[in-house]
Amino acid sequence: DTEVTQTPKHLVMGMTNKKSLKCEQHMGHRAMYWYKQKAKKPPELMFVYSYEKLSINESVPSRFSPECPNSSLLNLHLHALQPEDSALYLCASSQSPGQGQETQYFGPGTRLLVL
Amino acid sequence: AQTVTQSQPEMSVQEAETVTLSCTYDTSENNYYLFWYKQPPSRQMILVIRQEAYKQQNATENRFSVNFQKAAKSFSLKISDSQLGDTAMYFCAFMNNNAGNMLTFGGGTRLMVKP
Numbered sequence: 091d092t093e094v095t096q097t098p099k100h101l102v103m104g105m106t107n108k109k110s111l112k113c114e115q116h117m118g119h120r121a122m123y124w125y126k127q128k129a130k131k132p133p134e135l136m137f138v139y140s141y142e143k144l145s146i147n148e149s150v151p152s153r154f155s156p157e158c159p160n161s162s163l164l165n166l167h168l169h170a171l172q173p174e175d176s177a178l179y180l181c182a183s184s185q186s187p188g189q190g191q192e193t194q195y196f197g198p199g200t201r202l203l204v205l
Numbered sequence: 206a207q208t209v210t211q212s213q214p215e216m217s218v219q220e221a222e223t224v225t226l227s228c229t230y231d232t233s234e235n236n237y238y239l240f241w242y243k244q245p246p247s248r249q250m251i252l253v254i255r256q257e258a259y260k261q262q263n264a265t266e267n268r269f270s271v272n273f274q275k276a277a278k279s280f281s282l283k284i285s286d287s288q289l290g291d292t293a294m295y296f297c298a299f300m301n302n303n304a305g306n307m308l309t310f311g312g313g314t315r316l317m318v319k320p
Contacts, residue, residue: 121306123306130294130313130315131312131313132296132310132311132312132313133250133296133308133310135307135308138306138307146307178248180250182250184306192306193240193252193255194306194308195252196242196249196250196251197249198247198248198249199248199249201248
């Protein structure tokens, strides 16, 4: 089973709203990732969690706040977003963090529209 | 820093025919991994095939195979007996064994399989 689930599938929010994206995997993976993908572009890495600790933050604005409550869950809290933050947000997981050899498995994504 | 280049923004192929997608990369590393991911209109990123740089034998997964030329830093994907369900965006990706699990993606190739 290589399933990563993400909720919600679609989200529309205003610039003053606070919302959260959720990602879940039950494969025992210890690395989890958030990516942002604009239309017709490749995914861009935002955050990496290794063993529930934030290990990489790719200079993401503070209006995006990641959280890893446990080894199966990854959240992305959104606050005061801008219209240019509208994108597909992808979550991924892999088995062994930091080994440089583990395949990342992606969720179906959350399509976010900021009005 | 690694770069991944996919020189074909769009391609099309007739159903049941064979098509090859190109990917080149630039790295000074010797130990790394290469991937092809498929992203259909449903937008989920799906792993197609993976190649370890230390393996000389080209990876194969059913109708999908790669031509890995390490010296030329080339990693093309061949899809045999193309099916309508192969219509998707295809991303080539590089992972450095010494840089954790960070993926570097190419710009993508949009493949259309025509009936």
